[in-house]
Amino acid sequence: MKLLHLADLHLGKTIGNYSLIEDQKYCLEQILEIIKEKNVDVIMIAGDIFDTQISSVEALTLYSDFIEEIIFKMGKIVLAISGNHDSAKRLDVNSKFYKANNYHLFGEFKDEVISLEDDYGIINFHLIPFISLNQGKILFDENIENYTDIYKKILKKRKLKDRNVLISHCYANKYAIEEENAYNLGQKPLSIGGSDAMDANLFMDFDYVALGHLHNRQFVIDPKIRYAGTFMKYSFDEVNKTKSVTLIDLTDKLEIEEIEIKALRDFRIITGKFDQIIKEESSDDYIKVILEDDMTIENPMAKLKEKFPNIVQLSYKNRGIFDLENDFSIDLSAKNSLELFEEFYKFKMNEKLNDEEEQLIKKVIS
Structure with missing residues (x-):
């Protein structure tokens, strides 16, 4: 049988x-x-x-x-x-x-x-x-x-x-x-x-x-x-x-x-510099990309998606590039939610919230 x-x-x-x-x-x-x-x-x-x-x-x-x-x-x-x-x-x-x-x-x-x-x-x-x-x-x-x-x-x-x-x-x-x-x-x-x-x-x-x-x-x-x-x-x-x-x-x-059994689309991992990967041949395989760049790339997922429409995951080999260049220290116990967000926004954007943005954040918090 x-x-x-x-x-x-x-x-x-x-x-x-x-x-x-x-x-x-x-x-x-x-x-x-x-x-x-x-x-x-x-x-x-x-x-x-x-x-x-x-x-x-x-x-x-x-x-x-x-x-x-x-x-x-x-x-x-x-x-x-x-x-x-x-x-x-x-x-x-x-x-x-x-x-x-x-x-x-x-x-x-x-x-x-x-x-x-x-x-x-x-x-x-x-x-x-x-x-x-x-x-x-x-x-x-x-x-x-x-x-x-x-x-x-x-x-x-x-x-x-x-x-x-x-x-x-x-x-x-x-x-x-x-x-x-x-x-x-x-x-x-x-x-x-x-x-x-x-x-x-x-x-x-x-x-x-x-x-x-x-x-x-x-x-x-x-x-x-x-x-x-x-x-x-x-x-x-x-x-x-x-x-x-x-x-x-x-x-x-x-x-x-x-x-x-043959696959319709393969699973692949691509490792390398962004400028090299973006020049590779297009593919509809399921792709995981590991970038070896020493600096973060602006909006890399969107750019790579044009080349690899089924890209699933993107990461950097050197996780240290995400370390903050400056210390970001706040006394959490001394500030309310709005004040914490204002501090964080100023740190990330190098500017203060305007009145309209502040009202919007207050609404979200409430």
Whole structure:
């Protein structure tokens, strides 16, 4: 049976002020072609389908069109779960209709196994959506202390006969401890103030484990326990990464293939002097600029935007150029809000507020 492992679609995501819907549509169209060309039987989506719990109409439409193409036009099976970015309850709306059309979506945890059959026998699919620690206490045991405990409770009841595939959304590693640099910039952790990690050794009895949550493609302990990663770049710490989806051929053995997905627009970091950068070839890539100038440039973002319409971020390598040349010292306790603003305005503009400006500031303060 051929399985396609997708995860962390984050449909509806933005970078800076720019929507990535067009870029995501471009990538999803490639994935549809892969499903056709490789004759994929089952598409697995390991959580974080959407970027926010209340998704935009554009994101909902994009996902709906993608799923409808797969289940209605191609006649394939989809197995999907919620991630920590998704609203589990919202995803479960219409679940009966979905199930009747070979789209098995587990928003909230269900103690069910989906069994499919091919020439080599039965494959049991175990779908475990994201479960927070608080939910774990309510569902399983109030004494649950970590994510490893949650998975121990769930898997203890599962009898692994025939071939078994797990689809889940979690942070799994060999030691169940936090690893430095595990998360990409902008990734939302599973919990606040505690450890996200769980013990991946619990997954060793499965024939394949399709994981979601970490954005870099990688395996944990064994190549069969795998993060597919995002199908496109979502942050500037991924500039040198190649993005892909994972194809699994599960017969009486396991074969894994990573298939590259091309981006509509790339993520790039440009470093250099302003006068050099402004002469570069125009690009609609998503750009982060780091200026190496020794003095601040007047309105550099607007000027660079003419060359790079999708510029996202601009910073100076030498932060010291923002140090004030003169000390600016005020006795804060001795002045009211208006007086503080007047002092600051005089310092920055080298002139006093006129009467009209003073009245305007008074109105704002009040």
